[in-house]
Amino acid sequence: MQSESLTKTSIGIRINCHSIITEIECIEARIVMFLDLVRRRKSVRDFLDIPVEREKIGMCLEAARLAPSACNSQPWKFIVVDDRQLKNRLCNAAFGGIYSINSFCKTAPVIVVVVSEKSKFLARIGGMFRGTKYYLIDIGIAIEHFVLQAEDLDLGTCWIGWFNEGAIKPILNIPAHEKADILIALGYYDKEKLRSEHDREPMDKIASFNSY
Ligand SMILES: Cc1cc2nc3c(=O)[nH]c(=O)nc-3n(C[C@H](O)[C@H](O)[C@H](O)COP(=O)(O)O)c2cc1C
Numbered sequence: 001m002q003s004e005s006l007t008k009t010s011i012g013i014r015i016n017c018h019s020i021i022t023e024i025e026c027i028e029a030r031i032v033m034f035l036d037l038v039r040r041r042k043s044v045r046d047f048l049d050i051p052v053e054r055e056k057i058g059m060c061l062e063a064a065r066l067a068p069s070a071c072n073s074q075p076w077k078f079i080v081v082d083d084r085q086l087k088n089r090l091c092n093a094a095f096g097g098i099y100s101i102n103s104f105c106k107t108a109p110v111i112v113v114v115v116s117e118k119s120k121f122l123a124r125i126g127g128m129f130r131g132t133k134y135y136l137i138d139i140g141i142a143i144e145h146f147v148l149q150a151e152d153l154d155l156g157t158c159w160i161g162w163f164n165e166g167a168i169k170p171i172l173n174i175p176a177h178e179k180a181d182i183l184i185a186l187g188y189y190d191k192e193k194l195r196s197e198h199d200r201e202p203m204d205k206i207a208s209f210n211s212y
Contacts, residue, residue: 037152042194044156047107047187052082056153057110057186063149067142070126070134073119076142079172082110086171093167094160094183102160108185112146113172114139116179136181143182156189 057080064078081087090113091106105111119127119135127134147157160183174180 037148039198041148041151041157042198043158044185044187044189044194045104045158046193047109047156047185047189049107050109050188052110052155052187054082056150056155057082059153060146060149060155060186063145064142067138067145069119069123069138069141071120071123073123073135073138075117075119075123075135076139077115077117078146079113079115079174080110081113081172084109087111090168090171093171094163096164096167099162099164102162105158105160105183105185108158108187110186112184112186113168113174113180114143114182114184115174116181139181143184146184150186154188155186156194158185159183160185 061078061080064076065074067074069075081090087108087110088106090111091103094111095101095103095105116135116139118124119138123134126132143159147159150157161181163183165180168174169176169178169180
């Protein structure tokens with residue numbers, strides 16, 4: 001490591017990368033930081049009534065903007081709704097009737113609507129041949145970039161796939177032919193209230209080396 005750099009690790013200590021510890025140790029610290037961030041992120045369904053700074057939202061959007069996508073199509077548009085009145089209107093429309101299970105989103109100060117845009121021609125043709133909807137993979141990566149950046153800024157998120165799409169489109173002037181696939185509820189949250197463990201399959205069930 002050429003220049004001195006200070007790194008804040010997951011456990012809050014500061015590591016001086018200049019000569020005192022080796023570069024490998026620095027890399028290990030960064031890996032721990034990333035895994036720790038991934039471990040910290042959990043779906044938040046109860047938000048604090050505190051506005052979210054536009055600067056922080058901008059950082060989340062930047063993380064999404066830099067996401068990879070098939071043929072670099074970048075088939076996404078993020079509509080940030082942080083105007084309180086508009087957000088309430090949006091939530092009332094999105095989470096009525098059969099969608100009311102997600103009414104908790106009304107506590108979120110920000111809702112981000114993710115619209116899937118058209119992929120580049122090559123990605124669409126490739127997707128047809130492969131039977132793979134690359135654009136859904138693409139927006140998934142971008143959204144996860146967004147939510148991980150949010151978590152790193154102490155902001156909670158919840159992916160929302162169950163909502164009344166038809167009811168929200170006119171509110172945000174989303175053209176009828178566009179598809180709003182996912183909402184992201186975003187806001188500050190009480191970390192003490194969040195459960196500590198992820199409910200996940202064991203490693204040997206989801207991964208293997210060299211054979212299925
Ligand atoms: C595509 C997608 C759609 C989701 N839709 C909803 C939803 O409509 N409502 C909800 O409460 N959570 C929703 N979630 C959150 C999942 O329930 C949650 O990620 C999962 O249970 C794992 O929990 P964790 O996020 O706390 O690790 C969705 C997640 C994804 C990735």
